[in-house]
Amino acid sequence: MARFLLSSLKEAAVVAAAAAVAAGHQSLLGSIKIAVLPVAKVFTLCFLGFLMASKYVNIFPENGRKLLNGLVFSLLLPCLIFSQLGQAITLQKMLQWYSIIHHFSSLLRLSYISSKTYTNMVLQCTCRWFIPVNVVLGAISGSIIGYVVVTLVKPPYPYFKFSVIQIAIGNIGNVPLVLIAALCRDTSNPFGDTETCSTQGTAYISFGQWVGAIILYTYVFHMLAPPPEGTFDHEAGNLPLKIPQKDASPENVPLLGQETSPTDLDNSKKGKIKSFLVLVYDKLKLKQILQPPIVASILAMIIGTIPVLKKLIFTRDAPLYFFTDSCIILGKALIPCILLALGGNLVDGPGPGSARIGVRTLVAIIIGRLILVPPAGLGIVTLADKLGFLPEGDKMFRFVLLLQHSMPTSVLSGAVANLRGYGKEAAAALFWVHIFAVFTMAGWIILYLNILSKTSTKQIGWNCLTGQGSL
Numbered sequence: 001m002a003r004f005l006l007s008s009l010k011e012a013a014v015v016a017a018a019a020a021v022a023a024g025h026q027s028l029l030g031s032i033k034i035a036v037l038p039v040a041k042v043f044t045l046c047f048l049g050f051l052m053a054s055k056y057v058n059i060f061p062e063n064g065r066k067l068l069n070g071l072v073f074s075l076l077l078p079c080l081i082f083s084q085l086g087q088a089i090t091l092q093k094m095l096q097w098y099s100i101i102h103h104f105s106s107l108l109r110l111s112y113i114s115s116k117t118y119t120n121m122v123l124q125c126t127c128r129w130f131i132p133v134n135v136v137l138g139a140i141s142g143s144i145i146g147y148v149v150v151t152l153v154k155p156p157y158p159y160f161k162f163s164v165i166q167i168a169i170g171n172i173g174n175v176p177l178v179l180i181a182a183l184c185r186d187t188s189n190p191f192g193d194t195e196t197c198s199t200q201g202t203a204y205i206s207f208g209q210w211v212g213a214i215i216l217y218t219y220v221f222h223m224l225a226p227p228p229e230g231t232f233d234h235e236a237g238n239l240p241l242k243i244p245q246k247d248a249s250p251e252n253v254p255l256l257g258q259e260t261s262p263t264d265l266d267n268s269k270k271g272k273i274k275s276f277l278v279l280v281y282d283k284l285k286l287k288q289i290l291q292p293p294i295v296a297s298i299l300a301m302i303i304g305t306i307p308v309l310k311k312l313i314f315t316r317d318a319p320l321y322f323f324t325d326s327c328i329i330l331g332k333a334l335i336p337c338i339l340l341a342l343g344g345n346l347v348d349g350p351g352p353g354s355a356r357i358g359v360r361t362l363v364a365i366i367i368g369r370l371i372l373v374p375p376a377g378l379g380i381v382t383l384a385d386k387l388g389f390l391p392e393g394d395k396m397f398r399f400v401l402l403l404q405h406s407m408p409t410s411v412l413s414g415a416v417a418n419l420r421g422y423g424k425e426a427a428a429a430l431f432w433v434h435i436f437a438v439f440t441m442a443g444w445i446i447l448y449l450n451i452l453s454k455t456s457t458k459q460i461g462w463n464c465l466t467g468q469g470s471l
Contacts, residue, residue, distance in 0.1 A: 032446055038182035039442045042175075045336060049343025065344045072337050078296035080177070080331030081206040083324050086300035087314050088203030091307065130389050131204055132211040134380065134401050135172055139215050141376045141405075142168035142369075149368040155361040159425065161223045162417075163361055166429045167368035169220055171407040172212045173293070174338050176205045179403065179441070181335050190449060191396045204400040210297045216412055224420040342411075346431055353428030362432055369409055369433055370440040377405020378451075395452045406444040408437035 052060035146167030155163050180201035184194050191197040303309045313320045354362060381401045384390055391397055409430055417426035 033188075036442050036446075037186060038179045039438055039445070041182045042178055042339060043438050045339035046343030046346070049340035050347055051343075052340070053344035053347040060340070060344045065341055068337055068341045069345075072334060072341065074292050076330055076334040076337060077173075078292040079327035080202065080334050081209070081293055082296040082300045083327040083331055084199055084202035085206040085297060086304045086310070086324070088199055089207075089301055089304035090310075091305040130384060131208040131397075131401065131404075134384075134404055135208045135211045135215070137380050138170065138172075138373075138377055138405050139168055139219065141380060142170065142373050145372050145376060146368055149364050149372065150361075153360055153364040155364075156356070156358060158227045159357055159361065161225075162425065163357075163365055165220055165223050165413060166365045166409050166426075166433070167373065169216070169410045169413050170369070170373070170404065171410045171412075172404045173205065173209050174342075174411060175407050175437075176400065176403045177202060178335050178338060179445075180205065180400075190453065191399070197396065200396045201400060204397060206297060206300075208404065210294045212410070213291055213294045213412075216410065216416055220413055220416050221420070224416060226420055342434070346434070348427075350428040350431045351424055353424035353426070354432075357425055357428060362429065365409075365429055366433055366436050370406075370437055374402075374406040374440075374444050377402060380405070398452060399448060402444075402448045406441060406448075408433045408441075 049060065051057055053062075053065065143164060146164035149167060150160055150163045153163070181198060183189050184191065184197035184201060187194065189197055191201070303313055312318050314324055315321060318324075381390075381398060384401075385398070390401075411430065414426040414430050
């Protein structure tokens with residue numbers, strides 16, 4: 001009797017798996033629709049911003065675009081991150097990173113542990129902290145690919161490191177948020193109902209932004225240091241260097257440097273502590289790192305992991321939920337504002353920066369960022385999945401990881417480029433990469449959705465055969 005029941009169970013599992021595979025083949029057109037529609041929505045909103053900023057309409061001038069960019073970066077994006085990440089994160093998720101370190105240290109101490117036990121330990125502490133790790137791995141792999149491509153192309157003298165950065169650093173914040181929002185609006189999306197899809201996707205994307213900001217204002221800032229001439233902008237060769245000269249007059253020395261040098265403070269402990277803190281603040285560039293989105297992420301993680309504060313602010317019947325609801329309302333305005341500003345910024349075209357970089361270098365940046373980096377990211381995510389570092393059955397988590405490797409060059413890298421003196425070249429690279437990214441993102445999303453659907457189908461069949469899941 002038991003043998004008969006077991007054989008019936010396996011037969012039913014095989015039939016269920018075969019039906020799921022057939023359904024997957026039939027949903028190919030549906031996958032294409034789900035992948036193309038978000039990109040089409042992004043293109044439509046960008047085109048409207050482009051039209052409003054064009055000389056034919058001219059109701060979205062450059063000053064207005066700058067103000068809107070500042071509003072998005074300083075208010076709308078922090079509100080979205082705070083509301084979504086704070087609601088999604090818990091103390092248990094925060095402790096999972098410690099669990100991984102603890103289990104690996106135990107593994108080093110207990111050399112006799114079996115491979116099966118090791119696998120179970122890894123699976124038990126599988127966590128969403130792989131998102132920031134994925135951002136770091138993406139920057140490393142992108143830098144390696146960028147270095148190889150740029151070495152082969154040999155760009156003009158000042159733009160070697162610049163080209164590497166344009167290939168290495170992708171947009172892990174704004175564009176993925178827009179795509180996830182557009183994807184989740186479709187009721188046929190493969191990630192569940194609209195609200196769950198949007199909340200999880202936004203939380204996962206926000207969870208990696210603080211690492212991206214640190215990379216931007218440390219690694220990227222260092223890589224984009226001006227050449228010995230002092231600036232990349234040859235037309236503005238008379239611009240002063242960022243570091244003041246030793247014989248500069250006191251009024252030309254930054255105020256931050258003046259605060260560290262009074263003799264009366266140096267003679268006291270308070271003065272030494274203050275000068276040390278100012279030195280650390282200056283060296284670590286904390287002012288650049290602690291941007292509003294990063295501060296919002298930190299506050300959301302702190303409040304979200306303290307149950308008392310979370311119930312006080314993030315639950316719907318909480319006395320302070322009105323603040324979270326206000327952030328949600330402001331956060332909903334983020335997506336259209338970002339796309340309108342992005343489309344408006346493209347109205348000036350690539351500008352003179354294209355001629356400085358050269359067509360060959362621009363083509364290498366486009367191919368490296370949009371064609372060569374995503375397969376490397378797919379390999380990283382697949383390997384992490386095989387090693388058990390990803391939560392089982394969470395398709396949105398895997399999709400966000402893959403998106404982080406498939407986006408165009410980071411828009412914030414343009415801000416860093418402006419700080420380093422060659423904003424025109426960065427504007428040209430961003431213009432062409434974003435134009436071609438409209439087509440490549442649709443292709444990669446189709447591939448990722450098919451991979452995720454096949455993976456889930458195989459997992460269902462395997463769980464049924466091994467008795468780990470239910471029919």
